[in-house]
Amino acid sequence: MSDVKFLTVQTLSTPINAYGKEYTELRLREPAVADVRALKSLPYSFASEDPVPRPLLDVCARYIARLGEVPESAVDQLGMQDFHTLAWAVVSFFISHGSDPAAQSQA
Numbered sequence: 001m002s003d004v005k006f007l008t009v010q011t012l013s014t015p016i017n018a019y020g021k022e023y024t025e026l027r028l029r030e031p032a033v034a035d036v037r038a039l040k041s042l043p044y045s046f047a048s049e050d051p052v053p054r055p056l057l058d059v060c061a062r063y064i065a066r067l068g069e070v071p072e073s074a075v076d077q078l079g080m081q082d083f084h085t086l087a088w089a090v091v092s093f094f095i096s097h098g099s100d101p102a103a104q105s106q107a
Contacts, residue, residue: 005030007067008089012082018074026078028067028086031093035066044091053095060087 007028015022036042043060044053064086065072078086 007031007093008086010082010086010089013079014077014082016070016074016077018070023070023074026064026068026070026082026086028064028089029069031063031067031090035063039063039066042094043087044094053091055087055091057087060090063090 007030009025009027011025012023015024016026017023039059039062041056041059043063044055046053061072061075061083064070064078064083065075067090068075068086075083
């Protein structure tokens with residue numbers, strides 16, 4: 001079995017509760033093809049006139065839950081700054097691995 005590669009480890013400003021346990025940090029593993037297929041969406045979009053990716057917050061929340069192995073209800077407990085940081089970590093994983101805004105707009 002291979003070692004898990006973590007996308008990010010976020011110390012939470014406010015602990016969250018899931019599965020009867022308090023979490024003070026959230027470890028997101030790197031996404032795999034199976035995650036993208038299961039969620040049926042990338043966590044960002046591009047506006048045709050803007051090369052900056054726009055996080056799709058609902059999709060980011062689902063990625064955070066799946067990659068952090070917590071329920072979506074636990075993601076709802078995150079502080080806004082923690083959510084923002086984790087959402088951009090997810091988006092950045094995809095963007096930094098060769099996404100092309102022009103190709104996205106033609107898909």
